[in-house]
Amino acid sequence: MAAELENKRIFLIASHNPQEAESFELALRKHIQGVTVFTAADGLEALFKIDNVPPNVVIVDADLPKMNGSELVDRLLNRKEKIAIVFVSSKSDDTQFVDAVVTGQVHILNRPVKKDIFIQHVNRAMNWITNGDNANYALRFLAPNEYLIRDGEAAESIFLVKRGSLKAFKTENGQDILLGEIGAGEFVGEMAYIHGEPRSANVMSTTDCELIEIPHASLDKVLFSRPAWSKALVKTLSTRLKNSNAEKIQS
Structure with a gap:
């Protein structure tokens, strides 16, 4: 399943504005690792490419020629493939595609x-793609300064x-007090699981x-099947305990 999640990074940019399309592509390549990006200048070209390599x-772009963006989105929503959509428009319409937005x-x-x-919207679209209803775990993407x-809660x-x-x-009292930093290879949110309590702190991406993301209901199964993740959890807990003891000694 891990390999399947990793492969869910194929993007199609359907825009008649080459400057905007280039800007979107550069942002994707900067913020998303292992991304594959295709482009289309009109709605018909977009459908052709989607039929060949489903993204x-x-x-x-709402203003696509040959087939406007709204019509293209309607076509995509009726396809059998699971495709997330970021709809870029100059007009704000909260009623458009309301069911799919929800x-x-x-x-x-x-x-x-x-x-x-833009990157926040892309991350949320990717979260929708990777979070299957029956998944034991899923990928979660955050832009800087987003709450995890x-x-x-x-x-x-x-x-x-x-x-x-x-x-x-x-x-x-309105002041943020830093408790620590979390980096690659560490677990976060494990204490609430261990103690069976609500979250005891805020965690935000920097x-x-x-x-x-591993739901509590499937944690035992996932850790049993992935020893490396079990070791990472033990290492995280050991580091937390060591830091806690150091703080007690200093105080």
Whole structure:
């Protein structure tokens, strides 16, 4: 399953604006590892390429020639393949593709496009693609400064950091108090699982992040089948305990 998740990084950019298409492609290549990107200048070309190499995510310009973006999205929503869509439009319309927006298959991106917002929409589209209903684990993507965990919320998953870094912090009297930093190879969110309690801190990305999300219900099964992840969890817990003991000694 891990290899299958890794392969879900094929993008098609359907845009009649070559400058915008190039900007989107550069952003994808900068923020998403192992990405494959195709482009199409009109709706018919986009459909032709989708028929030949079905993408995981399609970025659709609302103003496409030969077949407009709305019609292309309708066609994509009726296909058997699981395709996520980022719909780029100059007009804000909350009623368009409302059912698919609710499920997370379609993400509406309004112009003027900011690159950080674009990447957030792309990450959410990829999250929809990789998070199967029956999956034992899934990939999770975050742009910088996005919350992974919020203090006090119910805990349903733990996370293994594949790429990037995050920070854990508490907010008291309006001030953020840094608790620690989390990097690649470490687990995060494991304490709530161990103690059976709500989240006890905020965790936010400080860079582009790629994580493996493991639901509590499948954690034992996943760790049994992946000894390397079990070792990573033990190492994370050992580091947390060592840091906690060091803080007690200093205080």
